[in-house]
Amino acid sequence: MIRVRAPELRGRGWLNTGGRELRLSDLRGKIVLLDFWTFCCINCLHVLDELRPLEEKYGDILVTIGVHSPKFEHEKDPVALAAAVERYGVGHPVLDDPELETWQQYTARAWPTLCLVDPEGYLVATVAGEGHAAGLAKMIDSLIETHEARGTLHRGDAPFVPPAPPDTDLRFPGKAVLSPDGGFLVSSSAQHQIVELAEDFSVLRRIGSGTRGRADGVAATAQFSEPQGLCLLPARVAEAVGYDLVVADTVNHLLRGVRLADGSVSTVAGTGRPWRSAPEGTGALDVDLSSPWDLAWYDGRVIVAMAGVHQLWWFDPIEGTAGVYAGTTVEALRDGPLAETWMAQPSGLSALPGAAGSAGSGSAGSAESGAAGSVESGAAGAGDAAGERLWLVDSESSSLRFVADGALHTAVGQGLFDFGQVDGPAAKALFQHPLGVCALPDGSVLVADTYNNALRRFADGQVSTVATGLAEPSDVVLTPDGGVVVVESAAHRLTRLAPGVLAVAADGSAGGMGPDRRYRTERPATRLAPGTVRLEVMFAPAPGQKLDDSFGPSTRLEVSASPPELLLAGAGVTTDLTRELVLSPDVPGGVLQVVGQAATCDAHEEHAACHLTRQDWGVPVVTAPDGAATISLALFQHDQPAG
Incomplete structure (x- = not known):
């Protein structure tokens, strides 16, 4: 086979190198693993986690370089990229490649793509997707044997320079719910903790040691790994199962139960292995999960936004069972019966307390006809049955969708590659990678429009902008007094919006129409x-x-x-x-x-x-x-x- 020289690394700049610019010639003698990723992509995040053991095992001969190749416009922002590198604990140098120069040189076609370069600078393997750690390890072992014999393998430290450790009460909080005591329970994802805040946002206690890991037990020693979604169980259910709060322990691929009386943590669903095939049974502790991202109580059980496989799952705490609720695992936007629908990284869920889940009145739209059919016949408005719906934001398709009548319907959204910040009729409105959603009692819906740094509202078939200038909002909480609290993930805080903001937004006077920004993912x-x-x-x-x-x-x-x-x-x-x-x-x-x-x-x-x-x-x-x-x-x- 003809040996192919690995192309040079070109981009806008470098992170995690202490300001040093790297060239492949600087890495001669090392085995180099290029990871083409984008920080919106759940499969890319899976690969980051899969690579950690390889980086530890082969630390003196393997240099991993993340080549950040953005999909969304927001991901081209160097400040947003630097935040993402910290948020996800990336422990290797990262090349910022906003114009996809290096992506095109290596003919990548998918996120993630991995390319292995030998110590002499030749490309020896290209793989796409996740689940390659074992195969890569065998190839690395083979390269070590070959190049030690040739004398072309050089051992030594990798060019990774970690950033200075931060010091904030929260670090990249993901989701929040009201606590029974009147404050808030927040998943502080980068601190690997659940944090209880008072009503004034002061810290009351922390659940979890703060070290990435997987351990049940008391609050001080229990471990999570980048937790996200939270769901308080109804009192009767909590009493029966012995815990009050369900946590989507995202990177551990688990659901965890927390007893709020003492903060003790237990594993209630998942094996810890990432999902690879359809489950053969429904025992909650026997099924593999895949990056559970958010949770909601709906139809008498916990619904799970299973971002890693583009599905919704259900979890019954009393029966100790779990299974697929909606979706086929195909990543795309298609409406229809729950078993046949397509989703793209569902990341936020919301249902009003007491929602029944079976009496919604909307009719299904379709991918072919776009969202307009769903909006015209099934859009939520004041006085309809929106409280009986499960709302979700499908982040990779930048869409707002809902479950009703045994089907999934699209209210706003046009597909995997169309996004932006556009207000107006739902058929033309655009979001950009939303992660949070909150159904309101009047039938309208708030959307944490994450990559637009905005809070948006859907009501009566129209989308309006409620607030801008938020730092990657990832969740929205409605307080008992009708106030709105936003989780500003990239600002490491919860923010209370001005009183009456919803009333102002409802009468159309909240600063007029928002920006008109339309984007489309432009890959060659x-x-x-x-x-x-x-x-x-x-x-x-x-x-x-x-x-x-x-x-x-x-x-x-x-x-x-x-x-x-x-x-x-x-x-x-x-x-x-x-x-x-x-x-x-x-x-x-x-x-x-x-x-x-x-x-x-x-x-x-x-x-x-x-x-x-x-x-x-x-x-x-x-x-x-x-x-x-x-x-x-x-x-x-x-x-x-x-x-």
Whole structure:
């Protein structure tokens, strides 16, 4: 195989290097792992966590470099990127690549993509998605053996310079709820704690040691890892199960129970392993979860925004059971029956106390018709049945959606790649990666429009801006006196808005219309010829692994398109990683949605470990007569024998 020299690293600047600019030549003698990521992407956050053990094990020979390749406009802000690097505990240098220069040089097509460079500066592997840690470890071991023998491997410290530690009461708070005592319970995500605040926001106590980890027990020694969503159980349920608060322990892939009387913590759902396949049972402690991000009590149980697999799940505390509530795991925007709908990283939930969850009056919209159908017939307004709905914000599709009549409906939002800050009729309004939502008693809904640094309101089919200048708001709490408290995550605080702000916003006099900013994710489109096109998902098992068909076919490929008319043939699911597609000559372009999956196991071990590699691609394409007749996507591609 021809050896390919790794392209140089180019971007706007560097973080976590103490101001030093790195070049690949500076890293000669080291194994370099490039992680192409963007801080909105839950799969990228999973990979950050998967890489931590590799960075620790191979600390003297492996240099990980995060290449930040933004999707959203807000992610191009260097201040926002610096905050995200701290928020998620990134322990390696990061290249800021806002114009996707290095992304294009390495022909990345998906978030996340990982590229492995050997000590002589040659590219030896490209992989997409998460779940690659075991395969990468075997490849690193092989590279160590080869280059130690050649004398081209140099051991020593990595060029990582950690930032100065912060000192604030909260650090990147995620979600908040009213406490039974009249204050607030807040997930201080970067401090790995649940913090109880008084009504004036002073700290009353902390639950959790403050060290990232996973440990049950008393408040002082229990451990969380970047907790997010919180849900207070109804009193009768709390009395029956022995805990009052459910916590979405996001990076641990767990739900935790907290007894507020003494702050003790227990694990109530999840194994701690990230989800890789559909659960075989419903025992809450036996199912794998994936980055639970928010929680709400609805329909007599806890609903979980399972951001990592683009679904909603349910958890029954009394029965100790859990399962899928809505979504197929395909990352996109499609309305319909709960079992068939598509979501994209649901990150905020809200239902009014006592919501029944089955009597909503809205009718379903569809991805093809856009949100307008949902808004016209099912939008919340004063006096309707909004209190019987479960509201959610779907962050990657920048949308506001709701559950009613056994289906998921879109109120505001246009898809994965369209976002902005636009007020007005819901069919034309835009958000940018919202993370929080709060249903109000009058039927309207507040949205923490995170990447617009704004609080927005949806009512009577219209979107208006309530407040601006907030620092990445991630949640909204309505207080008993009708006030509004916003979690300003990037400002590390809770903020109480001016009294009467909702009344002013309702009469349309809150400063007039908000800004009119419209964006679309602009990645280089792949030019494909109309007619028959061959799709290849490239996968080669990592060294020491083999394809595993002991539980069924080892590979799976699912293909769809937006708009659906782009594909005349080739949509659907097969077990072959190659597919012939037929593209319509009458559709100028769109997005190919491709989900590739491969199961492997260790080849030469008596008790072989199993591994599942999976990636979703949203590939922008344009059709042109001079376009290519083949499109190739790398799930795991390398130039070394598979063992």
